[in-house]
Amino acid sequence: MPPLDEVSPSPRLRGRPAPAEAGGRGEGQPHTPTSAITTAPHPGPLPAEAGRGDRSALVAPGEPDPEGPIWQGGAFHRDAWTKLDGEAALPVGPVILPKQRWLAERGELAGCNTPLGLVIAPGEALDDIAADLPRFALIALAFPKFTDGRPYSLARLLREKHGYAGELRAVGSVLSDQLQSMRRVGFDSFEVTHAPTRRALAEGRIPEVALYYQPTGTDAPPDGTRPWLRRRAD
Amino acid sequence: MYRYDEFDAEFVRQRTAQFRDQVGRRLSGELTEDEFKPLRLRNGVYLQLHAYMLRIAIPYGTLSSRQMRKLAHIARTYDRGTGHFTTRQNLQFNWPRLSDIPDILGELAEVEMHAIQTSGNCIRNVTADHFAGAAADEVADPRPYAEIIRQWSSLHPEFNWLPRKFKVGVTGSEHDRAAIKTHDIGLHLKRLADGRLGFAVWVGGGQGRSPFLAELIRDDLPEADLLSYLEAILRVYNLHGRRDNIYKARIKILVHDLGAEAFAAQVEEEWRRIRDGVLKLPQAEIDRIRAYFAPPAYDERPVPAPPRAAGRAFDRWITRNTHAHKQAGHAIVTISLKPIGGIPGDASAAQMDAVADLAERYSLDEVRVTHEQNLVLPHVRSGDLWQVYRGLEAIGLAEGNAGLVTDIIACPGLDYCALANARSIPIAQRISERLSPRQDQIGDLKIKISGCINACGHHHVGHIGILGVEKRGEEHYQLLLGGSGAEDAALADIAGPGFGPEGIVDAVEKVVTTYLELRSNPQEPFLATYRRLGATPFKDALYAAA
Numbered sequence: 139m140p141p142l143d144e145v146s147p148s149p150r151l152r153g154r155p156a157p158a159e160a161g162g163r164g165e166g167q168p169h170t171p172t173s174a175i176t177t178a179p180h181p182g183p184l185p186a187e188a189g190r191g192d193r194s195a196l197v198a199p200g201e202p203d204p205e206g207p208i209w210q211g212g213a214f215h216r217d218a219w220t221k222l223d224g225e226a227a228l229p230v231g232p233v234i235l236p237k238q239r240w241l242a243e244r245g246e247l248a249g250c251n252t253p254l255g256l257v258i259a260p261g262e263a264l265d266d267i268a269a270d271l272p273r274f275a276l277i278a279l280a281f282p283k284f285t286d287g288r289p290y291s292l293a294r295l296l297r298e299k300h301g302y303a304g305e306l307r308a309v310g311s312v313l314s315d316q317l318q319s320m321r322r323v324g325f326d327s328f329e330v331t332h333a334p335t336r337r338a339l340a341e342g343r344i345p346e347v348a349l350y351y352q353p354t355g356t357d358a359p360p361d362g363t364r365p366w367l368r369r370r371a372d
Numbered sequence: 373m374y375r376y377d378e379f380d381a382e383f384v385r386q387r388t389a390q391f392r393d394q395v396g397r398r399l400s401g402e403l404t405e406d407e408f409k410p411l412r413l414r415n416g417v418y419l420q421l422h423a424y425m426l427r428i429a430i431p432y433g434t435l436s437s438r439q440m441r442k443l444a445h446i447a448r449t450y451d452r453g454t455g456h457f458t459t460r461q462n463l464q465f466n467w468p469r470l471s472d473i474p475d476i477l478g479e480l481a482e483v484e485m486h487a488i489q490t491s492g493n494c495i496r497n498v499t500a501d502h503f504a505g506a507a508a509d510e511v512a513d514p515r516p517y518a519e520i521i522r523q524w525s526s527l528h529p530e531f532n533w534l535p536r537k538f539k540v541g542v543t544g545s546e547h548d549r550a551a552i553k554t555h556d557i558g559l560h561l562k563r564l565a566d567g568r569l570g571f572a573v574w575v576g577g578g579q580g581r582s583p584f585l586a587e588l589i590r591d592d593l594p595e596a597d598l599l600s601y602l603e604a605i606l607r608v609y610n611l612h613g614r615r616d617n618i619y620k621a622r623i624k625i626l627v628h629d630l631g632a633e634a635f636a637a638q639v640e641e642e643w644r645r646i647r648d649g650v651l652k653l654p655q656a657e658i659d660r661i662r663a664y665f666a667p668p669a670y671d672e673r674p675v676p677a678p679p680r681a682a683g684r685a686f687d688r689w690i691t692r693n694t695h696a697h698k699q700a701g702h703a704i705v706t707i708s709l710k711p712i713g714g715i716p717g718d719a720s721a722a723q724m725d726a727v728a729d730l731a732e733r734y735s736l737d738e739v740r741v742t743h744e745q746n747l748v749l750p751h752v753r754s755g756d757l758w759q760v761y762r763g764l765e766a767i768g769l770a771e772g773n774a775g776l777v778t779d780i781i782a783c784p785g786l787d788y789c790a791l792a793n794a795r796s797i798p799i800a801q802r803i804s805e806r807l808s809p810r811q812d813q814i815g816d817l818k819i820k821i822s823g824c825i826n827a828c829g830h831h832h833v834g835h836i837g838i839l840g841v842e843k844r845g846e847e848h849y850q851l852l853l854g855g856s857g858a859e860d861a862a863l864a865d866i867a868g869p870g871f872g873p874e875g876i877v878d879a880v881e882k883v884v885t886t887y888l889e890l891r892s893n894p895q896e897p898f899l900a901t902y903r904r905l906g907a908t909p910f911k912d913a914l915y916a917a918a
Contacts, residue, residue, distance in 0.1 A: 285410055285493070287533025291610045294530055299645060315394065315411055319529035334402050345393045347386040349379060351523045353650045354530065 196304060197232045197253045197275045199327075208307075209339055210327040217329070219255055219276060228252060234278055237262055240270070248273060257309065260288035264295055271302050279325070281310035290323045294354060297324035314338045318346045322354050373434055373738065374519050374664045376484040384481045387488060387527070391415045392474035399471065414494060414532065416462075416487030417473055420790045426465045426473055427490040428480060432500035432518040432542070433461040433741040433748075437728035440739050442483040444724035450476050455724060457709060457717040459781055459830055460539070461499045461741045462490050466788050488526055493534045493621075495525035495606070500542045501549045502742040505665055506704050506750040508696040512569055514544035514561045516662040517598060520653070524599050531606045535613035536621035538606070539578075551743060551857035553577045553586045554833055556623045557605060559598075570594045575605060575635070576627030579827035583863050584624040587632035589639065595658060597643075599651040604643035608635070668736040668751060670699045675755025686761055688812065689772030694757065701754050705735070706774040707747040707764060712808045713801050716782045717745030719769075726767045734760050744818075745781055746774065777817040777884065778804040781830055785823030785840060786847070792823035794840025794847035795873075802877045807884060814884055816897040820855075833857035835899045836880060837864045849876035853883065853910055854902045865907055868915050879914055886913040 200206060200216030208215045219232045222239070228247075234255035240247060247254065248270075255276030256267070271277075277296060279289035289308065296302040307327040308320050314335040317328065330336050338344050376384070391411075398408040409419075416427035428443070435443075443463055447455045450472050451465040458464055468476060480486055490497050498518045505513040521540055525531070531538075541555040544562075552558025558574035571593040577586030593601055605623075614620045627635045680686065695704040707727060709717050719727070731739045731749055734756045740748035752760055764770040773779050780803060783789065785796030800821055807814065820834030824841070831837030837852035848870045855864030871879050884898075890909055891901045902910070 284407075285533055286615065287493075287531070287535075287610055288615075290530045290533065291607050294607075313407065319527075319532060322529035334397075345386075345390045347383060347390055347527055349383045349386065350529075351383070351526045352528055 204340065207329050207331065208327055209330050214330075214336075214340070221257070232275065234276060237267065240267065244270070255305075255307075258292065260286050260292070264292060264300065268300050271296075271300055271304075274302075274304055276305040276307060276327075277302065278307040278309045278329075281308060281312060284311040284313050284316055286311075290319065293320070293323040293325055298354075314344045317344065322350070324354075373436060374431075374515075374661070380484070380523075381481070383526070384484075384486050384488075387415075387486065388474060388477040388481055391477060395470060395474055410492060413492035414489060415473075415477070416490035417470070418491060418790070420466065420788050421786075422788070423467050424470050424473070425788070426468045426476060426487060427458070428463045428465070428485060428487050429490045429497040430461050430463060430485075430741045431497060431522050432504065432515045433502045433743075434504075434515065435739040435741065436483075437732040437737050437739065439483045439485055440724050440728035440731065442479060442485070444721040444728070446476055446479055447721040447724065453721050454718055455721075456715075456784065457719065457741055457745050457747070459743050459745060459783070459828060460497060461502075461743060462497055463741070464784070466784075491537075492532075493536050493538075494532050495528065495534075495538045495540065498522050498525070498540050498542065499550060499555075499743060501545060502740040502748050503549060503695060503704055503750065504544060504740075505667070506697055506699075506702075507545055507549075508698045509547055510545045510698065511562050512544045513662075513665050514542040514550075514559070515665050516658065517559065517561060517571075517595070518542045519661055519664070520598065520658070521602065524602070524651075531610060534606070534610055535615045536618070536623075538609075538623065540602075546859060548857075548859040548861075549742075551830075551833065551861075553861040554579055554583075554830070554857055555586065557602065558586050564592050564594070568594065571598065573601065573605075575639075576624040576632070578622045578624040579830060579832045580622065581619050581825045581827075582625065583827070583832040584628060585861050585863065586624075587627060587635075589632060589636035596653045596655070597647050598653060600647045600649065601639070601643055603646060603651060604639045607642055608638045612638075667699070668738070670702060670736075670751065671753060672701065674701060675753050677755045678758055680758045685770070685772065686758070689761055689770060690757065692772045692776060693774045694752075697751070699751070703752050703754055703757060705749040705752045705757070705760060706742070707749065707769050708771045708773050708779060709746050709769065710773060710779045710804065711768055711771050712773075712778055713805045715797050716780050716800050719747070723767045723769060726763065727769075730760055730763045734763075744779065746779070773808075773811060775816050775818070776811045777807045777814045777819060778811050780804060780819045780821060781834070782821040783823050783828035785821075785829075789823060791826055792840065793825075793842040794823050794849065796821045796823040796829055796838075796840060799838060799840070799849065799873065799876060803880050806877055806881055810884070810888075813894075814888065814898070815894070816899075817884070817887075818856075819880065830857060831855075832863050833861065834864060835902070836883060838876060838880070841870065843870070847873055849873070851876065851879050851883070851914070853907055854899065856899060867907065868911055882913050883910050886910055 197218050199210050200218040202213050203216045204214050206214045206216040208217050219234050220229050221234045232253040234257050237256050237258050253275045256274050257278040259280050279292055281289055305327050306325050308325045309329040312328050312330050313332055394411050397403045418425040447453050451467045456464045498521045500514045500518045504515045538556045540557045541550045541552045542559045543550040543552050554577045560572040564570040573590045573593050574586035575589050609623045613626045693706040697703050734752050735749035736751040738750050740750055780800040782796040782800040786792040787795055787797050818835045820830040821838040822829035822831040831839045833855040837855050839850040841848050850870040851867040852864035853867050856862045887898050887901050
C-alpha cells in the first residue's frame with residue numbers, strides 16, 4: 139500500500155508502465171465493433187409485455203440468512219438459484235444458465251418445467267433473446283470488474299427497451315460504492331462476496347447521494363414539481 | 373450566472389459527505405488503493421509525482437469574484453499558495469494532503485463549486501467558449517446548455533464507468549474558441565433552417581496517442597432533444613467502446629473503426645426510441661436555466677476615459693488583449709497568465725484575490741477561465757480599461773500577448789505529472805524568453821506543449837506543437853507544425869527528427885525566423901504561410917544544414 143498522505147518525492151521514473159489515469163482498463167477480448175444496440179428485428183411479444191405476462195414464474199428469494207450470498211430487499215438471503223456451467227444436466231429447482239447454452243438448447247429448454255434464469259456477460263447482445271425474455275424469472279448481469287460499465291446500459295435496455303420485469307441480479311465485482319447506481323438502472327438483487335461490502339450492508343452504513351439529476355426509467359417526472367432532471371431517491 | 377438552489381446545494385453536500393467516507397475507508401485500510409483510485413479520480417484527486425493533486429471544476433469557465441477569492445483562500449490554506457489553470461477550464465492544486473481534501477470540498481461547496489467528475493472514465497467537466505454571453509460574434513450563449521449537460525451528467529448512474537474519459541465542449545459562435553472538434557462530443561449552437569436554436573453535433577474528436585478531429589453526425593438537432601441525443605451517443609459508446617486497450621478506448625476509435633456514418637446510424641436508431649421520453653427538454657425549463665445567464669445590467673452611461681500616460685505597453689495590451697463585446701461601450705479583457713518567462717496558467721493567491729477585486733469593480737463580478745490557460749474579465753466598460761490595466765500591472769499580469777507566440781499552452785509535465793515523459797514548463801519559459809523581443813513582429817502564433825502523448829498541452833492542434841517524449845532515458849522533443857484547434861481545425865504534422873531540451877528552443881526559433889522571411893506580407897499569419905507553402909521550407913531550414 140503506497141503512503142497515503144505524505145508522498146515522498148519520486149525519482150524521475152523511467153520506463154514506467156503505461157499512463158494510469160484511467161480507472162478501468164479491460165483485459166477483455168480483442169474487439170470488433172459490430173452493431174451497437176443491435177439492429178436485427180426480432181419476433182415476439184411487444185416490449186411492454188415481455189417478462190410481465192408470467193409473474194407466476196417469479197421465484198421467491200431464498201431463506202433470510204446473514205451468511206447468505208444474495209442481498210435483496212434489505213437483507214441477505216440464501217441463493218434460491220443454482221448456477222449451471224457447461225454441459226451439466228438440469229438440476230431440480232430454479233437454475234441460471236449462460237446465455238450461450240440457452241441459445242444452443244433453446245428448443246429443449248423452452249419446454250422444461252423449471253424456473254430459468256440467464257447470466258449475461260458484458261459484451262453479449264440482448265436483441266437475440268428479446269423474444270425469450272418472458273421465459274426468464276431472473277437475469278444476472280456479470281461485472282467481471284467493478285470498472286466495467288456495460289452492465290449498467292444492459293440493465294436499462296432490459297428494463298426500458300425490452301420491458302423486462304423479472305429479478306435483475308448483479309453478480310461478480312459488486313462493491314458498496316456502486317450499489318446505488320446499480321439500483322438506479324434497474325438491478326434489484328446483488329450477489330455480494332466482497333467482505334467489506336457485506337459488512338457495510340449489514341451495518342447499514344453506505345453514504346449515498348439521495349438526489350438525482352437525471353431520471354432513469356420511462357415514467358415522466360411529475361409536472362410542476364421538480365425541474366425535469368431531478369428526482370429524490372425513493 | 374447560474375446559482376445553486378437548495379437541491380444543487382444539498383446534492384454537493386451529500387457528494388462531499390460520500391467522498392469523506394471514501395477517504396476515511398481508504399485511510400483505515402478498508403479500501404485498497406486499486407479500489408480507491410477510481411473513486412478518488414471521480415472526485416478529481418490524482419496521485420502525482422510528489423503529492424496528491426486536486427482538480428476543481430470551473431463549469432464552462434465561469435467564476436464569480438466570491439468563488440475566485442475562495443480559490444485563493446484554498447491555495448493559501450491548503451496548498452503552497454498557487455493554483456494552476458488547465459486547458460479544460462479546471463483549476464489544479466498540486467500540494468493538498470489527502471486528509472484535507474474533504475475539507476477543501478466543503479469549502480468549495482460554500483461557494484457552489486465542486487470537483488465532481490474532473491477525472492476518471494466518466495463525463496468530465498463541460499467546457500464552453502470563454503467569451504460566452506459577451507462576444508459580439510455570438511449567435512446565442514452556450515452556457516445554459518452546458519449547465520443543463522452538467523446537471524444531467526452529474527453522477528449519472530449509467531455512464532460513470534465508461535471505457536475512457538469523455539469530454540463535451542460547446543460553442544455558440546462560428547469562430548470556435550472552445551475547440552469543439554477536439555472533444556468527444558463538440559456541440560455547435562446555431563440557428564437551424566427553421567430559425568430556431570439547435571445544434572450541430574460533432575463526435576469522436578480527441579488528441580492523445582491517436583489524434584482525430586471530430587466528425588459531424590447531425591447538423592440540425594433541436595435543442596429540446598439535446599439530452600436524449602447525448603444519451604444515445606453515450607449508450608452506444610458505453611456498450612461498444614473498446615475496453616481491452618486504454619489507447620483504443622476513447623470514442624474516437626469507435627467512430628473511426630465503424631465509420632462516422634455507421635456510428636451515426638446506431639446513435640439515431642437508439643435516439644428514435646428515446647427522443648420523446650423523459651429527457652425531452654421542456655421549453656419552460658430551457659428558459660428557466662437561460663434566465664440565469666441573462667445579460668447583466670450593463671451600465672450604459674458613457675464613462676470618460678481618465679487621463680493616462682502614453683505608453684506602447686498599454687496600446688499593445690488594448691490591441692492584443694481586448695475583444696469586441698456585444699454591448700456598446702464595453703470590451704472583453706483577456707488577462708494573460710503568460711508573463712514572459714513565467715509558468716503558463718499559474719496564478720498566486722494574491723493574484724487571484726486581485727483579479728477578483730478587479731472583476732467585482734469593473735466586470736460585473738464575473739471572471740472567465742479559458743482553455744488557453746488565461747483569465748477573462750468579460751464585461752469591462754471601455755472607459756475603465758486603463759484602471760484595469762493598471763490593476764493588472766500591479767500584480768504582474770498586464771502582458772499584452774494574447775494569441776502571440778509567448779501565449780503558450782503547456783501541461784504541467786514532468787515537474788508534477790505522474791504520466792509525463794518530459795518537462796513542459798521550462799521549455800515554455802525558454803521559448804517565451806527567446807521570442808518575446810520579436811513577438812509583435814511575429815503576430816498570431818499558438819505554441820502548445822505536452823509532456824507526453826496524452827496531449828494535455830494540445831500539441832496536435834498547435835500552430836507549432838511540441839511533444840515531450842523519453843528517448844534512452846533523456847527528455848526529447850518532437851516538433852509539429854500546422855495544427856489548429858479553431859473552426860479551421862487541423863492536426864499538426866511532425867516536422868522530422870526530434871530535439872533535446874536546448875535544441876527544441878532553437879528549432880522553434882528557426883521555424884519562426886523562416887516564417888518571417890517567407891510570409892507574403894506582415895499581415896499573413898504563420899498558419900496561413902504554412903498552409904500556403906507546406907512543410908518543406910520549414911523542414912529545409914530545420915534539417916538541411918545538419
